[in-house]
Amino acid sequence: IALANAGVQKLQPYQPGKPIEELERELGITDIVKLASNESPLGPSPRAMSAVRSVLEDIHRYPDGSGFRLKAALAERLGVRAAQITLGNGSNDVLELIARAWLKPGDEAVFSEHAFAVYPLVTLACSARPVAVPAREYGHDLDAMLDAIGERTRIVFVANPNNPTGTWISSSTLDHFLARVPKDVLVVLDEAYFEYVEESAYPDGMTRLAAHPNLVVTRTFSKIYGLSGLRMGYGVSSVDIADVLNRVRQPFNCNSLALAAAEAALDDADYLEYNRNLNTTGLAQVAEGLEQLNLEYIPSVGNFIAFDCGREAMPVYEALLREGVIVRPIAGYGMPNHLRVSIGLPEENERFLEALARVLG
Numbered sequence: 001i002a003l004a005n006a007g008v009q010k011l012q013p014y015q016p017g018k019p020i021e022e023l024e025r026e027l028g029i030t031d032i033v034k035l036a037s038n039e040s041p042l043g044p045s046p047r048a049m050s051a052v053r054s055v056l057e058d059i060h061r062y063p064d065g066s067g068f069r070l071k072a073a074l075a076e077r078l079g080v081r082a083a084q085i086t087l088g089n090g091s092n093d094v095l096e097l098i099a100r101a102w103l104k105p106g107d108e109a110v111f112s113e114h115a116f117a118v119y120p121l122v123t124l125a126c127s128a129r130p131v132a133v134p135a136r137e138y139g140h141d142l143d144a145m146l147d148a149i150g151e152r153t154r155i156v157f158v159a160n161p162n163n164p165t166g167t168w169i170s171s172s173t174l175d176h177f178l179a180r181v182p183k184d185v186l187v188v189l190d191e192a193y194f195e196y197v198e199e200s201a202y203p204d205g206m207t208r209l210a211a212h213p214n215l216v217v218t219r220t221f222s223k224i225y226g227l228s229g230l231r232m233g234y235g236v237s238s239v240d241i242a243d244v245l246n247r248v249r250q251p252f253n254c255n256s257l258a259l260a261a262a263e264a265a266l267d268d269a270d271y272l273e274y275n276r277n278l279n280t281t282g283l284a285q286v287a288e289g290l291e292q293l294n295l296e297y298i299p300s301v302g303n304f305i306a307f308d309c310g311r312e313a314m315p316v317y318e319a320l321l322r323e324g325v326i327v328r329p330i331a332g333y334g335m336p337n338h339l340r341v342s343i344g345l346p347e348e349n350e351r352f353l354e355a356l357a358r359v360l361g
């Protein structure tokens with residue numbers, strides 16, 4: 001380890017949850033409800049499943065390294081050119097490509113306190129310095145983030161909505177920010193939960209690309225499209241930025257099952273709509289349940305809610321686990337009294353709320 005680069009030595013590994021089967025064995029329960037990773041409770045569109053089955057015949061072949069068909073479909077859907085798109089093995093892969101292409105030792109990347117854990121991770125992996133800016137009411141303080149941009153800043157990460165807080169930035173606030181970021185600083189606008197948001201003042205990052213050549217918008221098939229396990233995400237930017245990212249990308253970073261599934265999933269607009277409505281109803285159900293328990297929560301537009309346990313959250317998390325409900329402790333995000341719960345099916349949300357009521361007594 002002494003020989004690893006200085007940033008890597010400071011890295012804390014991302015903490016994935018235990019496999020469900022392992023937990024069920026440990027706890028002696030068989031019907032665990034997993035509301036821990038902001039996954040889709042419905043899974044992917046049946047069209048994506050059948051696309052995966054047909055590609056299985058061909059897995060002795062390398063995938064299409066250019067992702068030609070998926071990029072064409074995305075370009076049409078998003079109103080951009082295929083040459084503006086970078087495909088990644090999950091959007092985390094795109095975040096890492098950006099860091100690798102832009103950051104060298106001593107550079108800085110700015111992001112918000114309580115923002116997505118992968119920003120400091122990819123920054124440190126390049127031996128660059130993560131600069132976490134204090135949040136405002138759990139959300140991004142974009143003015144403070146502008147102030148934090150210095151000579152060594154190469155990247156600013158903005159999550160809209162943010163995970164794990166579920167907070168969001170309005171069109172006017174985002175535009176004010178984008179207009180003020182120095183043009184030689186890359187803005188990464190992470191829209192992993194874009195498709196869930198129903199607020200009319202919520203901005204579509206894609207429509208800002210033309211005016212801001214230093215912008216990269218990232219999205220994913222892991223959330224509303226229900227394809228977390230296949231790993232498929234993408235970035236959209238200027239052609240020049242996409243060209244750089246495609247240079248550092250591994251030739252076959254996206255597998256053939258994921259490419260086909262994503263393309264088919266994109267085509268199923270009804271399924272997307274159904275998922276969005278299910279989530280909106282579920283958000284209201286969980287929010288109301290938390291209110292009834294007199295718990296404060298952060299209003300969320302994603303597929304999850306962070307709530308304040310009013311005490312240290314870890315024992316509450318562990319007690320919920322014994323009830324067969326997995327949620328996510330977020331002490332690592334500087335929120336030791338909060339837990340984050342993903343929105344599930346109505347009956348799963350109910351099981352969570354009932355378990356929480358029992359646990360809190």
Ligand code: PMP
Nearest residue numbers: 090091092116163192220222233
């Ligand atoms: N950005 C945010 C804000 C996220 O919450 C996540 C998933 N937890 C990601 C990016 C990465 O998702 P994926 O790599 O599965 O596309």
